[in-house]
Amino acid sequence: xxxxxxxxxxxxxxxxxxxxxxxxxxxxxxxxxxxxxxxxxxxxxxxxxxxxxxxxxxxxxxxxxxxxxxxxxxxxxxxxxxxxxxxxxxxxxxxxxxxxxxxxxxxxxxxxxxxxxxxxxxxxxxxxxxxxxxxxxxxxxxxxxxxxxxxxxxxxxxxxxxxxxxxxxxxxxxxxxxxxxxxxxxxxxxxxxxxxxxxxxxxxxxxxxxxxxxxxxxxxx
Amino acid sequence: xxxxxxxxxxxxxxxxxxxxxxxxxxxxxxxxxxxxxxxxxxxxxxxxxxxxxxxxxxxxxxxxxxxxxxxxxxxxxxxxxxxxxxxxxxxxxxxxxxxxxxxxxxxxxxxxxxxxxxxxxxxxxxxxxxxxxxxxxxxxxxxxxxxxxxxxxxxxxxxxxxxxxxxxxxxxxxxxxxxxxxxxxxxxxxxxxxxxxx
Ligand SMILES: CC(C)(COP(=O)(O)OP(=O)(O)OC[C@H]1O[C@@H](n2cnc3c(N)ncnc32)[C@H](O)[C@@H]1OP(=O)(O)O)[C@@H](O)C(=O)NCCC(=O)NCCS
Numbered sequence: 001x002x003x004x005x006x007x008x009x010x011x012x013x014x015x016x017x018x019x020x021x022x023x024x025x026x027x028x029x030x031x032x033x034x035x036x037x038x039x040x041x042x043x044x045x046x047x048x049x050x051x052x053x054x055x056x057x058x059x060x061x062x063x064x065x066x067x068x069x070x071x072x073x074x075x076x077x078x079x080x081x082x083x084x085x086x087x088x089x090x091x092x093x094x095x096x097x098x099x100x101x102x103x104x105x106x107x108x109x110x111x112x113x114x115x116x117x118x119x120x121x122x123x124x125x126x127x128x129x130x131x132x133x134x135x136x137x138x139x140x141x142x143x144x145x146x147x148x149x150x151x152x153x154x155x156x157x158x159x160x161x162x163x164x165x166x167x168x169x170x171x172x173x174x175x176x177x178x179x180x181x182x183x184x185x186x187x188x189x190x191x192x193x194x195x196x197x198x199x200x201x202x203x204x205x206x207x208x209x210x211x212x213x214x215x216x217x218x219x220x221x
Numbered sequence: 222x223x224x225x226x227x228x229x230x231x232x233x234x235x236x237x238x239x240x241x242x243x244x245x246x247x248x249x250x251x252x253x254x255x256x257x258x259x260x261x262x263x264x265x266x267x268x269x270x271x272x273x274x275x276x277x278x279x280x281x282x283x284x285x286x287x288x289x290x291x292x293x294x295x296x297x298x299x300x301x302x303x304x305x306x307x308x309x310x311x312x313x314x315x316x317x318x319x320x321x322x323x324x325x326x327x328x329x330x331x332x333x334x335x336x337x338x339x340x341x342x343x344x345x346x347x348x349x350x351x352x353x354x355x356x357x358x359x360x361x362x363x364x365x366x367x368x369x370x371x372x373x374x375x376x377x378x379x380x381x382x383x384x385x386x387x388x389x390x391x392x393x394x395x396x397x398x399x400x401x402x403x404x405x406x407x408x409x410x411x412x413x414x415x416x417x418x419x
Contacts, residue, residue, distance in 0.1 A: 122384045159390075160382050185378030189353050189399055191315045198315075206382055 030097070030117075030156045031089035038147045041140060042102040043113065046084035050100055051077050053109030057132035066166040067130065068193075090117045090156065097151075101144045103135070110135035113144045115152055115161075123159035125152045129175070136171070142178050149179060153210045162204040166193070176203040180213045225282055225348065229292070231336045236292040236306070239278045243293060246302035247274055250325035258359060258386070259321045261289075277305070283349055286313040290344075294324070294337045303328040306337045308345050308354075316352030318345050322368075334368055342372065346400045353399050360392030369396040373404060 035044040046054075055077040057063050064071040072080065087098040098114040111131030118124040127148050131141050152158040163181060165172035173183075181203035189197040211218075228237035239247075244267070250256060251264050251273060261277065264270045280291035291307035304324030311317045320341055324334045345351045356374065358365040360381075370376075374396035382390040 119384065122382075124383060162383070184380055184383075185395065187377050187395075188375075188397065189315075190317060190355070190377075190397070191312070202378065204381070204383070 028120075028157050029089065029091045030151070031091075032097070032151060032155065034088065034099075036099070036147065036151075037104065038143050040104055041110075041144055041147075042104045043099040043144060043147060044102065045088045046081050046098070046100045046112075048081065048085070050109055051081050053100075054081055054112075057111070057130070057134075060133065062133055063130065066169040066172065084112075087114075090115070093117055093120050097148075099144075099148075101131070101140065103140070108135075110140055111144070113141075113148050115148050115156070118162070123157060125156065125158045125161040127152070127161055127163050129172070141175055145175060145179055149205065149210055150214075153207050159207050160204055161210075162202055164200055164202045167199040167201055173201050173203065176201075179205065180209060181205045182209075225290075225344075227292075229340050229344065230297075231340050233297055234333060234336055234340075235295045235297060236337060236340055237295060238281050239274060239291065239293050239305070241274070241278070243302050244271060244274055246325075249327075250304065250323065253326070255326075256323055259357060260323070261291075277307075280307060283308070283310045286310050292337070292341070294333060296328075296333075301328075303333055304337070306334075306341045308341055308349075310349070310351070316350065318349070318351040318354045320345070320354055320356045322356075322365075329364060335371055338368065338372055342398070342403055346403050351400065353397055354403075355395055355397040358394050358396070360394050366394065372396075372398065373402065374398045375402075 035042050037043075051074065055072070055074045058069075058072040058077055058080070059074075061071055084098045084100075087096045089095065090097060094117060096114055096116045098112055100109055101111045101113055102108065103110055109132075111129065114128040116126045116128070118126050127145060129141050129145055149161060152161045162184070163176050165176070167173075167186070182205065183201055184204045185200070185202035187198070187200045187202075189199065191198040191200075228235050230236075248267055248270050251260070251270050252266065257263055260273060262269065262273045264273050277291040280289040282288065283290055287310065289307050289309040291305055293302050294304045294306065295302050304322065306320065306322045309319045309321070311319050320338065322334055322338055342354060345354050355377070356369055358369065360379065375398065376394060377397045378393075378395035380391075380393045383393065384391045
């Protein structure tokens with residue numbers, strides 16, 4: 001799989017991001033100051049008012065197809081939102097940051113992006129995304145996900161960030177390639193997914209690869 | 222599952238469960254730093270090898286997911302223990318298993334590991350009805366990579382710097398084979414060492 005350079009301009013952090021609990025051995029916590037802004041988007045914690053916005057896309061078959069969840073009911077969305085409200089920082093392994101993605105211009109909720117801390121010692125993270133089909137195909141997921149990579153490799157001090165998806169989820173792995181991630185794994189029939197054999201890709205990007213994408217001129221040893 | 226009949230004989234080997242008296246032969250290879258990767262417990266001295274041996278002596282069958290079967294590779298003529306292979310039943314619903322192997326470097330390069338692993342894959346697919354077998358190895362372990370390719374296993378994953386091992390960034394490969402892909406007399410496939418995933 002070719003190493004793909006993203007076509008979009010380099011994203012810069014507009015907002016200074018704060019690192020709390022700095023100086024602790026090994027353990028580095030990440031608590032960004034919200035909201036965060038990209039060119040066209042606002043990334044912020046979920047709030048109770050987001051239930052309908054989330055339900056609008058999480059109820060759809062096409063959105064749930066390659067997610068572990070089935071299409072969600074409104075009650076299930078309320079529960080999902082409830083969980084996400086506090087998923088805004090990384091303090092220990094398996095913690096998640098899951099952010100609501102808003103179109104800055106209109107304030108519409110268009111999806112979510114996530115960053116999970118997979119290993120503290122080896123500084124590993126995992127990113128994920130779910131977007132409303134009404135807002136797909138415009139590069140919003142790429143823009144938000146690129147920002148999550150900046151968060152992970154910048155203030156998060158991570159060394160490697162991975163992402164996984166069903167092999168048939170072309171929109172998702174093409175997004176991974178736009179982000180400059182490399183395909184590291186192609187598992188066949190290694191698990192059961194929704195009553196049939198699962199086939200999965202894992203993509204990843206290393207800190208030094210991310211650096212080279214953001215600063216193409218500099219030589220990094 | 223029907224009862225397992227052990228030991229298993231291959232052309233040049235007897236594969237049997239471990240015995241208390243295997244300690245010396247096991248010490249001859251189990252303490253080597255290169256062996257410490259996918260072992261059941263770390264072994265730096267004889268006492269730790271004895272612990273590892275105690276664990277492996279309990280690996281006598283696969284009754285439930287999580288169980289491991291570990292078989293000592295004993296050379297037919299001189300009865301020397303030259304290595305071991307093991308099969309872990311990692312997942313019941315999806316029929317998954319993992320194989321591991323260790324061989325005393327003094328006996329490597331003679332096809333013993335291939336012989337033992339072949340018998341273990343037969344056992345996994347024919348007796349235990351496992352659907353997919355995978356194996357992990359260090360990205361620098363060219364012997365293991367070649368062996369898995371010879372078994373007809375596909376490279377499914379090539380992780381880079383995904384973990385720390387002994388204080389350094391690790392590189393790990395996963396190989397796998399499905400029941401329908403496994404051929405008893407797997408033809409030796411000479412694939413380039415680092416071909417791309419997928
Ligand atoms: C995976 C998912 C987030 C991808 O969304 P997406 O809209 O395809 O991704 P982007 O927002 O990056 O848009 C990229 C598309 O917009 C186009 N585009 C338009 N303007 C763009 C811009 N400024 N920047 C980048 N791409 C742009 C791209 O060309 C691309 O279209 P193409 O695929 O036809 O080439 C989305 O399909 C989804 O939410 N799926 C359901 C949930 C799911 O499966 N999640 C992942 C589980 S692993």
